[in-house]
Amino acid sequence: MASLVSVERASLALGTAQVLDGVSLGVNGGDRIGVVGRNGGGKTTLLRVLAGTREPDDGRVARTGGLRVGVLTQDDSLEATATVHASVLGGMAEHEWAADPRIRDVLVGLLGGLDAPVVGGMDATVGPLSGGERRRVALAALLVAAPDLLLLDEPTNHLDVEGVAWLAQHLAGSFARPDTGLVVITHDRWFLDAVATRTWEVDSGLVHQYEGGYAAYVLAKAERDRLAGVIAERRGNLLRKELAWLRRGPPARTSKPKFRIDAANALIADEPPPRDDVELMRFATNRLGKDVVDLVDARLTVGDRVLLDRFTWRLAPGERVGLVGVNGAGKSTLLRALAGQVPLAAGKRTVGVTVKVAFLTQEVRELDAWASRRVIEAVEDVRSVVRFGKKDLTASQLAQRLGFTGPRQQTRVGDLSGGERRRLQLTRLLMDEPNVLLLDEPTNDLDIETLTSLEDLLDxxxxxxxxxxxxxxxxxxxxxxxxxxxxxxxxxxxxGGVEEYLRLRRDLVDRGEGVRDVPGAETPGTGASPPAPTTGAAAPSPAELREARKVMARVEKQLARLAQREDRIHAAMAEAATDHERVLGLNRELREVVDEREGLELEWLEAAEITG
Incomplete structure (x- = not known):
């Protein structure tokens, strides 16, 4: 494969920290590379070096001539006064982008469709959009532009489960060609496994390279540690525990990583299951009793909008539940209802006598009161020793397991990064020894190493x-x-888990009954009601909207089939270049395909006008 970017012995220091130390690596055509590592370890700096926006102190960076590079940073550079349409599609003519299935796929996948309900419409101004909405627009613009080398810094932030699945599928398909490359920084391990063919780990100024996605990276890293003789206690190694779960789980979790099965089996031969469910259930029942939290015949609303109606949910002792849904469907509100922070519009909430609830919200403002205190003081203020399973952990030990090493425990809370403040929130919650734990997006701002430690604690x-x-x-x-x-x-x-959820969502969208996000829905912590509908020309009825969306879905499938047929005709014409009669026949067939495509595109545009 042709080299797109090559880095030779690059070194770069930021202040007193050596971020890159004699690093040599390259991105070749066809590469899809996932970048992992601790927060602050140099991942974003490496991406800037590849993009050419940051020059190394020493070493050399070479790029293929004429290489088109697209970069998604964590701070977008969108023009505040521009519209969503101008930001994503630029000056592209309507017939040009509307006739391109790839561009339509991006508009539907990230913005909800032609009318872009997720960001308030294609004519909405970028300036007033939220950070998550601006990020979707910036990502959509990059994917529409289709650069040769795409560099993405945490692209899954602000995307729901469905959006992450769509993005993984789109990137894996769009960057499979030998003349394109993808480098993506991500802490989403499922996304990493679904997209990456190689993994880079940035650690202490070095970049370790592995073949495959997350599952392969876990095995290779564990094997490297074993060969280096750094494993002191086999059962205490988090990587081996993670690998044991990966190998014992459903095959769909691993995306067929390229590692030696014998080596994996040898590493985990005597590793116990990550979680002893029977033992934990017995402990939970002893601590909680039979009653935990019950919502009976409940009705949950936000303003005038009904989120859930006449539902009953009885949490059991030791139960471990994951909640998924589109943004705005009411997940955070439901958690607050379980915690007793939001009243039910109808029904009743009952709580067991021994229940002690801890609720991790998406806000970190609760730590502002501790801004001038040290991390270890903020943890010890809750409790000095906590019981976890059969072990007692001190405040310092628990903080260390969640990423606060000795020196970092002495850091002032006000000087912590967003990810560190999130870790401190979790540590304080766990130190309080709750027996019911409600977590709202606990992975926000956490790196993979911290996530693995958190999962080990929860096990x-x-x-x-x-x-x-x-x-x-x-x-x-x-x-x-x-x-x-x-x-x-x-x-x-x-x-069927998340796979079943994605199937249900696809069925809803195919029937014209679902959108990517719920527009105007609650924002976590606000409970705001949806905006009132605007007045103007008579809007299409719900039945007309459903029918128009069905037409658009049907036409898009037909256009995709026609595109495949057109490719086959072109290939046949190339093979029969010396057969004049055969070429004439294929040319007539090609004209039929083009005529049919034009008719379908017109039908799609007419339906699109109805949907807005």
Missing amino acids: GWAGTLVVVSHDRYLLERVCDRQLALLGDGRLRELP
């Missing part, structure tokens, strides 16, 4: 757990049961 935690997360890997790793909010007023059981 030995005896209590009832409810997790709202877009991190599919975390849900499968720590939860035994998944429930979905699809925006239809019901709480649905998902025996």
